[in-house]
Amino acid sequence: MLRAYLLVAAAVFAIGLFGVLSRRNAIGILLGIELMLNAVNINLVAFARAGAGLAGWILALFMIAITVTEVAVGLAIVIVIFRVRRTVEADHLDLLRG
């Protein structure tokens, strides 16, 4: 059973990774990151069930809370970028390119 959960999580992680690599919009990239972090949570809870016990739950709880802060700050940054550059397309944000 544990194997099945881990495979589902791996699939979600790979899908999220594809989203991060292929999306043009910065918000779309953030959605991909959400999927990847979500896959990690599935792993943690599955391991908790398979013998790791409470440690897995506590890690998952902290992961969820930290992910929420990450999204809040990330979206605030996206909004500031949009205000300054009038675009949130990651390909156009190349100010630091030499």
Add this chain to the structure above:
Amino acid sequence: MTGETLGLVAVAAVLVGASVLVVLARNLFHSVLWLALALVATAGLFLLLHAEFLAGVQVLLYAGGVVTIVVFAIMLTERLVGQTLRQMNRGIGGGAVVALAVFGGIAAVVLRAPLGPAPAGPGPTTAALGARLLDDWVLAFEVLGVLLVAALLGAVYLARTDD
């Protein structure tokens, strides 16, 4: 087929399908709605794993909080709401190859790993989780609270206008 296997197959199908639509939907709004479905399906997985409290946290924080603020961010940054511009960049082929390779690598490790059978007896309980959080992990718990406040203040500071 036991009930848990059946539930796992159903929830996993919904989760993977919704995840694919999150990354492939041409309209970013639809993307977020599929993400909400994927996150709720994850809560279903947590229920199958007997982590009821985490399933509740998942629905409240992710499906409730994250999806809401992402929708706000889209409304603030898309000049033409509902437009279906090209959403994919040139990296779509390379991205697919990398994602498949990562999945293959993880799957190979998972399939070969010597995993024992799940231990019998009840797993962790929510009551024990609460007790441990406010006992061994109380320092990390409090630091997490400080982090949440700092992140919210930072987000408000970044996103507000100057005047």
